[in-house]
Amino acid sequence: MILDQGIILEYYLDDAYADDCERILHDLIEGNCEGDLSDFHLHGTIAIFNTYFKERAPDEIQDLIFSIVTASGLDLYHLSARDQVQICEIQRNSVLDFDDATLVHCIDVLDAETIITLDGDLDNYDGAIDFDVLHPADY
Structure with a gap:
C-alpha cells in the first residue's frame, strides 16, 4: 500500500481519524503489513510539523524520521x-495535483x-x- 502523508498528520495532530491512523x-x-511513503510526502509532513509544533518541532520531526527508518513494514x-x-x-x-499524482505514480x-488516504480527490x-483507495476507517 502507498501511504499518504495525511495518515501521519491525522495521527500526530490527533484529528478525527487519529485512532484509525494509529492502527x-x-x-x-x-x-x-507493508507500505511505502514517498520522500515528497515525508518532506511535506515535516514542513507542517515545523508550523504546528513550533519549539517542539525538532524533537517531533526526529521522532517521526526515526519511526519511519526503523519501521519493519514501511519503506x-x-x-x-x-x-x-x-x-x-x-x-x-x-x-490531480502534484501531491496526489505522486501517490498514483508510486502505485x-x-x-x-492500494493508496491509503483521507483525501477524496483520488476518487476523481x-x-x-x-x-484502490482505502480510507483509514475501512482499514
Whole structure:
C-alpha cells in the first residue's frame, strides 16, 4: 500500500481519524503489513510539523524520521528527477495535483494496489493506472 502523508498528520495532530491512523502506523512499524511513503510526502509532513509544533518541532520531526527508518513494514521511496517528470505527466493528464499524482505514480512504479488516504480527490482520477483507495476507517 502507498501511504499518504495525511495518515501521519491525522495521527500526530490527533484529528478525527487519529485512532484509525494509529492502527495503520502501528501495523507498519511492527511489520504486520507493508507500505511505502514517498520522500515528497515525508518532506511535506515535516514542513507542517515545523508550523504546528513550533519549539517542539525538532524533537517531533526526529521522532517521526526515526519511526519511519526503523519501521519493519514501511519503506521510504526516494523520487528521482525522472519520477518527478512522470508525476507532472500524470498531473497534466488528470484532475490531480502534484501531491496526489505522486501517490498514483508510486502505485505504478512500486507495483502496489492500494493508496491509503483521507483525501477524496483520488476518487476523481480517471487515468490509465488502476488502484484502490482505502480510507483509514475501512482499514
